[in-house]
Amino acid sequence: MKNKQLEIAIEASLKAGKVIMDVYNSKIEVEYKDDKSPLTEADTRANDIINTFLVPTNIPIISEENKQTEYSTRKRWNQCWIVDPVDGTKEFIKRNGEFTVNIALVTNGKPELGVIYVPVTKTIYVANVAENEAFKAQLDSHEVSIEAVYRAAVKLQPKALNSNPVQIVGSRSHMSPETLDFVDAIKNEGKEVEVVSKGSSLKFCIVAEGNADVYPRFAPTMEWDTAAGQAICNAVGIHVISKETNQELLYNKENLLNPWFLVSK
Template sequence: MEIKADASPLTIADKRANDVINGYLKSTVLPVISEENLELPFEERKNWDRCWIVDPLDGTKEFIKRNGEFTVNIALVSEGKPEIGVIYAPALDVIYFSLVSEKKAFKFHITAEAVDATEIIKSAREIHPKKVSNAIKIVGSRSHMNEETLKFIKELKSAEKEVQVVSIGSSLKFCLLAEGEAHYYPRFGPTMEWDTEAGQAICEAVGFTCKFSHSGKSIQYNRENLRNDNFVVSYEG
C-alpha cells in the first residue's frame, strides 16, 4: 500500500482495477478521467464534449478494513452532465446502473462468477426513491461526520421531523438514496469528481438533484478544478 499526496491510501487493487477498466474503455475512443490516471491540464480537457470518469476503487479505507463497502464507479459524461452511471460493489455482489435520459435506474444481484452484460440489463430490477414521511433518513460517511453535517441534521430536526442517520462508505450512499433507503446526502467535506459522477447519474435518473450547497447549481464535470465543493443530494421528483 502507498500513501498519496492527500494522505489517502493507494492499493495494488486500485492500480490493477484501473488498468482493466481503461483497457475496456479504450475501444470507445473517448478520453478517460480517472483517479489513478495522470491528471491532464484543463487546456487539453476543456474541449472534450464527452468523456468517461472513473474511480477504480472508491472507498479504499473500507477496502482495507474489509467491510465490503467499496465500489467501482464509472460514468459517461456529456457536456459536463452525467449521462450513464454504473456503480459496482464487488464484495456485496451487486451492481447499480442508470441512463439519465430515460429517467430509470436499476439494481442487479450477481449470483455467478461470469455474468453477461445482456443478462444484467435484462434481469435487473428497477429501483425507486421514497418521499419523506415523518422520519427523515440522512446517509453519511463513516469517516466524514463533521460539524457542518451535524448542523444540517439539527436544522432538519428543528422542522419537527424525526431524523435518522445511516452510515455507509463509498458511493453506496447514492445507491441507498436511489432505492429508497434514505432521503438526503449532505457532504460537507472534500470529494473529487470521480467520487460522485456515477452516483449522481443514478440519483438524477430517479428524481434527485445533486447541487453545490453554496451556489445551488448542479454538479458539473470535467471542470478546471476536479475537486468538488460541498454539496447536498435531495429528492425533488
C-alpha cells in the same frame, strides 16, 4: 435502457470487481500517495482493466489513478469517462465491504450514464439519465453476461417526500460539523432523524433506491467520487445540488474538487 457505451461500462466494472476481490481475499499491501490517501494493488489493477475497456471507445478518461490531463486540453472535451476504480479504499482496507467501482460517462459536464458495482455483494447499479431509467441487479458472479445483468434488473424507486423519520445518509469515515448542524436543523423542525451510515458511492445509491431521504456532503470529494452516483440519482429524479451554485454538480471542471453538495428530491 440498452446502450453500447453503458454495456462497455458494465462489463468493465464487473471485470474490475473480479481483480479487486482477488486482492481483497489476499494480504492487502497499502501505499500512500503524495496527498496521504491510501493506494492498494486493487486500485492499480482495477484501473488497468477499466482502461482496456474504455480506451478503445476513443472517449477521453478522467480517472483517480490516471495522470490527469491539463485543463487546457480537457476543456475542449465535450464527452469523457470519469472513473474511480476503487471508491472507498479506506473501507477496502478495513474489509467492511463498502467499496465500489464507479464509471460514468459525462457529456457537456453532465452525467449521462453511470455504473456502480459493489464487488463484495456482487450488486450493480446502472443508470441512463436521458431515459430516466436506473436499476439495481444482484448477480451470481463477476463473470455474468450483459443479458444476465438486464434479466436481474430491479427498477430503483426513491422514497416519497415528507417522510418521518427523515433518514439522513452519513459517512462512516467523516461526519463534518456542518453535517451535524444540518441534522440538528431538521430535528428543530420537529422531525425525527435517523442517520444511515454507508461508505463510498453507496451513499448515492441508498437515496436512489429509497433507503434514505437525503445525503448532505459538506466535506471534500473529487469528481470521480460522485459522477456515477449522480447519474444514478438524476435518472430517478434525485438532485445533486452544489452548495456554491445551487445547480446540479458539473464535471470536467478546471478544478476536479467538488463543492459541497446536497442529494435529495
